Amino acid sequence: MGTALRGAQLARLLGHWHSLPGRRRSPDYAALAGAVRGLLADGRLPLGVRLPAERELAESLRVSRTTVSAAYGQLRDSGHLTSRRGAGSWTTLPPGHRVASSGLWTPVDDLDLLDLGCAALPAPPELVGAAQAAVEKLPRYLGGAGYHPVGLGELREAVAAGYAARGLPTTADQIMITNGTQHALDLVLRLLVPGGAGVLVESPTYPNALAALAARRARVTTHGLGADGWDAELLVGTIRQSRPALAYLIPEFQNPTGHLMSADLRERVVLAAQAAGTDLVVDESFVDLSLAGAPMPPPVAAFDRRSRVVSIGGVSKPYWGGLRIGWVRASAPTVQRLAAARVGVDMASPVLDQLVAVELLARAAGIVAARRRALTDQRDALVAAVRAELPEWRCTVPTGGVTLWMELDGPVSSALSRAAERLGVRLAPGPRFGLDGTLERFLRLPYTLPAPALVDAVGRIAAARYDLEYAPAQDWAAPQVFA
Ligand SMILES: Cc1ncc(COP(=O)(O)O)c(C=O)c1O
Known part of the structure; x- marks a missing residue:
C-alpha cells in the first residue's frame, strides 16, 4: 500500500461496513467512521496514509458526499484523521494511544x-540464568569491535546443529544470525524480490509478512487454505503455472491456521519451485511447538537439491520475542550476499543477545x-x-x-x-x-x-x-x- 489510497481501494478494505447482520443500523456516517477506525486499530490501514477525497470516496461507496464529510469530521474529532485545506486528510494516531508490539x-x-x-x-524462567551465563562469556568478545554481520560463530554452530538434529545436515557457514525472524524475512526479500515481482503467500497468512512484502512493492497472490490446510494440487499447479519469483510458506503450524504440511507436499512444492524458478522461503517460527508428540515431517529444505529453499526461524516462539534473535539457513554464498545487504541496514546483531540465545539453545530440551x-x-x-x-x-x-x-x-x-x-x-x-x-x-x-x-x-x-x-x-x- 502506498501513502495515498484511492476510493476503490478504501472501499475494498471497508467491505460490508454498513450492513452488519442482525443489528439495528447506526447512521451511515457513524458506521463509516467506525469501520475506518477498525481498519486503523487492527493495522490494515497504516498511519500517515492519505485518504481519498470526500467526493471520490462517496462515489466508490455509493453514498452521499455529506455522509463521507460527516464521517471524516467524526474521525478528525476523535484524532484519527488530520486534514489540511487543499492538501487532503491523513490517518493519525489519536491522543492517548500507542502502537503495540503486534502492530x-x-x-x-x-x-x-x-x-x-x-x-x-x-x-521462560530459565531466561535469567541464561542471561547470567551469557554475561560471564561476554569478556571473550570485548576485545573486538563487536560487529559480526553473519553472527557469532558459536550461535551459528548451535543453530546448524539444530537443523542437523532435524535430519538436515547443515554447516555454520549456511547460517546467518538476524534480529528476529521478521528481520530475516525482510533481508531475504531485499535480496530475492525485485520491486513489482510476483510473490505467492498462503491466505490467511502472517500479517507482518504481508507488511514486509508491501514494503518491497511485491505483487502478492494467494493460495487459500481450507479446513484441512493446503490443497496440494492447487498449490503445486499455481507455482508451476504462475511462476512467482518467490513463495512464502509457513509449513509448521501455520500462523494463523495451525496446519502442518505433510512430507509428501513438502517434496512436491520444492520440485514445483525448482521447475518454475521460484525461490521458496519457509518460515519455521513454530517448528519446535508440536503438541502431538508425533514425529515431525523433514524440514522443507531437506528436499532441496538446487539451493532454492531459504529457511528462516528464530527464538521468539519457543523462547522469547524480547531477545530479537532469528536466523536464515541458505547456501553459503547466499548467506554472504545477505550479510552484504545487511551492512546497509543494521550491520550486525547484538553480541550479548546472541550469547543469551546460545545458552537458551543449550537448555532447549x-x-x-x-x-x-x-x-x-x-x-x-x-x-x-x-x-x-x-x-x-x-x-x-x-x-x-x-x-x-x-x-x-x-x-x-x-x-x-x-x-x-x-x-x-x-x-x-x-x-x-x-x-x-x-x-x-x-x-x-x-x-x-x-x-x-x-x-x-x-x-x-x-x-x-x-x-x-x-x-x-x-x-x-x-x-x-x-x-
Ligand atoms: C510466522 C511468523 N513469522 C515471523 C514472526 C516474527 O518472529 P520474530 O519475533 O522472530 O521476528 C512471527 C511472530 O509472530 C510469526 O508468527
Whole structure:
C-alpha cells in the first residue's frame, strides 16, 4: 500500500461496513467512521496514509458526499484523521494511544486488557540464568569491535546443529544470525524480490509478512487454505503455472491456521519451485511447538537439491520475542550476499543477545518441553471454553503452534473485535491475515495466555457477540469506541 489510497481501494478494505447482520443500523456516517477506525486499530490501514477525497470516496461507496464529510469530521474529532485545506486528510494516531508490539493500536493505559491480538508467550524462567551465563562469556568478545554481520560463530554452530538434529545436515557457514525472524524475512526479500515481482503467500497468512512484502512493492497472490490446510494440487499447479519469483510458506503450524504440511507436499512444492524458478522461503517460527508428540515431517529444505529453499526461524516462539534473535539457513554464498545487504541496514546483531540465545539453545530440551505442556493445557482450555460459550463456531484443532483459526457464525470479525475491545479484550480479526478485506468469517485466537485468562476472554467475546446481535446501535457506535 502506498501513502495515498484511492476510493476503490478504501472501499475494498471497508467491505460490508454498513450492513452488519442482525443489528439495528447506526447512521451511515457513524458506521463509516467506525469501520475506518477498525481498519486503523487492527493495522490494515497504516498511519500517515492519505485518504481519498470526500467526493471520490462517496462515489466508490455509493453514498452521499455529506455522509463521507460527516464521517471524516467524526474521525478528525476523535484524532484519527488530520486534514489540511487543499492538501487532503491523513490517518493519525489519536491522543492517548500507542502502537503495540503486534502492530495493533492500543490505549496507553491498557494494563487490564486481555491481549489476544498478539500470539507470543512470556519469557521462560530459565531466561535469567541464561542471561547470567551469557554475561560471564561476554569478556571473550570485548576485545573486538563487536560487529559480526553473519553472527557469532558459536550461535551459528548451535543453530546448524539444530537443523542437523532435524535430519538436515547443515554447516555454520549456511547460517546467518538476524534480529528476529521478521528481520530475516525482510533481508531475504531485499535480496530475492525485485520491486513489482510476483510473490505467492498462503491466505490467511502472517500479517507482518504481508507488511514486509508491501514494503518491497511485491505483487502478492494467494493460495487459500481450507479446513484441512493446503490443497496440494492447487498449490503445486499455481507455482508451476504462475511462476512467482518467490513463495512464502509457513509449513509448521501455520500462523494463523495451525496446519502442518505433510512430507509428501513438502517434496512436491520444492520440485514445483525448482521447475518454475521460484525461490521458496519457509518460515519455521513454530517448528519446535508440536503438541502431538508425533514425529515431525523433514524440514522443507531437506528436499532441496538446487539451493532454492531459504529457511528462516528464530527464538521468539519457543523462547522469547524480547531477545530479537532469528536466523536464515541458505547456501553459503547466499548467506554472504545477505550479510552484504545487511551492512546497509543494521550491520550486525547484538553480541550479548546472541550469547543469551546460545545458552537458551543449550537448555532447549527442558524449556521446550515445558512450553509444550503449558500450550497443550491452554489450547484445550480455550477450545473447551469456545465450545461451551460459542457452540456455532468451528475450528480444526491444531496439533501445534499457538493459535486457533475460528470460523465464526457470520462475517462479523471486524465488528466483533471492535465490540470486544470495549469489554476489555483485544482481538486480531480475520481480515488482518489476508488481502483486501476478505476473511470476515474468521478470527484468530491465540492460546498464549494462562488458561483462566483465556476462559475469561472467551466469556467477554461471547458477550460482545451477543451485543453485536442485540444491543441498540447507538450504544455500540458511541464516539468513544476505541480506534
Ligand atoms: C510466522 C511468523 N513469522 C515471523 C514472526 C516474527 O518472529 P520474530 O519475533 O522472530 O521476528 C512471527 C511472530 O509472530 C510469526 O508468527
